[in-house]
Amino acid sequence: MSPAPVSASPADSDLVRAARGLPVSRTPVWFMRQAGRSLPEYRALRAGTAMLAACQDPDLVTEITLQPVRRHQVDAAILFSDIVLPLVVAGVDIEIKPGIGPVVANPVRTVADVDALPDLAPEQLGFLETAVRALVAELGPTPLIGFAGAPFTLATYLIEGGPSKEHARTKAFMYAEPEAWARLLERLSRSAATFLRAQVDSGASAVQLFDSWAGVLSAADYAERVLPHSRAVFDGLGERDVPRIHFGVGTGELLPLIGDAGADVVGVDWRLPLDEAARRVGPGRSLQGNLDPAVLLADRDTVEREVRRIVRQAEAARGHIFNLGHGVLPDTDPDVLTRVAALVHELTAE
Numbered sequence: 001m002s003p004a005p006v007s008a009s010p011a012d013s014d015l016v017r018a019a020r021g022l023p024v025s026r027t028p029v030w031f032m033r034q035a036g037r038s039l040p041e042y043r044a045l046r047a048g049t050a051m052l053a054a055c056q057d058p059d060l061v062t063e064i065t066l067q068p069v070r071r072h073q074v075d076a077a078i079l080f081s082d083i084v085l086p087l088v089v090a091g092v093d094i095e096i097k098p099g100i101g102p103v104v105a106n107p108v109r110t111v112a113d114v115d116a117l118p119d120l121a122p123e124q125l126g127f128l129e130t131a132v133r134a135l136v137a138e139l140g141p142t143p144l145i146g147f148a149g150a151p152f153t154l155a156t157y158l159i160e161g162g163p164s165k166e167h168a169r170t171k172a173f174m175y176a177e178p179e180a181w182a183r184l185l186e187r188l189s190r191s192a193a194t195f196l197r198a199q200v201d202s203g204a205s206a207v208q209l210f211d212s213w214a215g216v217l218s219a220a221d222y223a224e225r226v227l228p229h230s231r232a233v234f235d236g237l238g239e240r241d242v243p244r245i246h247f248g249v250g251t252g253e254l255l256p257l258i259g260d261a262g263a264d265v266v267g268v269d270w271r272l273p274l275d276e277a278a279r280r281v282g283p284g285r286s287l288q289g290n291l292d293p294a295v296l297l298a299d300r301d302t303v304e305r306e307v308r309r310i311v312r313q314a315e316a317a318r319g320h321i322f323n324l325g326h327g328v329l330p331d332t333d334p335d336v337l338t339r340v341a342a343l344v345h346e347l348t349a350e
């Protein structure tokens, strides 16, 4: 394969350098949910294998992770997995239903349910280490991003029992049972840290913590009841010298806090221009984002205009990793993603 970046090693790649606020040869690009979703070669490979089984098959994980890198010439791979996988591996009964998402057989509704959750042991992650090592060998100078779901977003699935819009049960539990809530998020932060350490120790060059649904919280509740647990995930990486990306949707009011949880890079959705996001996050962190994934469904001129605007507004940030404001939508034409990656490279080459 012919990797996009010109660096000799992942640790010196444009992605890692941008995350640290160092000079880059051109703005690095990758797309959240670039693996799976819109790719026909993904659907062909996945046919007949359940999502969570595919995530535990090192050969499938390796091949699916590489597909978008080959196709789009993006500057990073993201491990093919899912945020619920650490729970599944630990023994929680969860299924990913096509067209729906994660569905939990026995949702967490009581204090006893919290205490009955199994812990994730590092020894259960052999399949993951095998996949990451194989990937790092294949990727050469292209960095692999490891990831985990943040405690809050995982708690929403466990408590709601599946995807939800309002997350009302989650908030009700958070207010009604503050001690059990803290214990639940502590457990989830431990398993997220275990999951991230396994990826980094096997060769991942950066990590992203997905707190997709944190934007449903007020800044005060986020700061008091969630942030300490997300910080614990990053702290669990200890001295491991990899950049940390922290992302959520609808987090305009939370951006300074999302950075304070221990991020080198704050992921921003499309609601806020990056120059304003840079002001809110402050000078010590880079930004990632923030093309509206729906724009990829629009006409060519609109896509190009929006990409140019984002590249321009990102000049206010310490460093910029071009991405979408949330994951690739399943209906996206993969060729549009390839063109966006090429355009960002062209616009930002030295």
Ligand code: 1CP
Pocket: 031, 032, 033, 034, 035, 036, 037, 051, 078, 079, 080, 081, 082, 083, 084, 096, 097, 098, 099, 100, 101, 102, 147, 153, 162, 163, 164, 210, 212, 326, 327
């Ligand atoms: O690039 C990639 O696709 C890499 C793999 C990846 C990642 C990073 C998958 C595969 N899932 C995720 C993260 C993930 N999973 C997040 C955080 C990112 C985001 O906000 O999009 C979340 C919230 C989930 C939970 C989840 N898993 C959902 C969302 C449901 C909801 O609440 O609206 C869904 C639909 C899944 C299933 C899933 N995960 C991944 C794939 C390829 C699929 C679809 C599988 C299938 O249809 O069988």
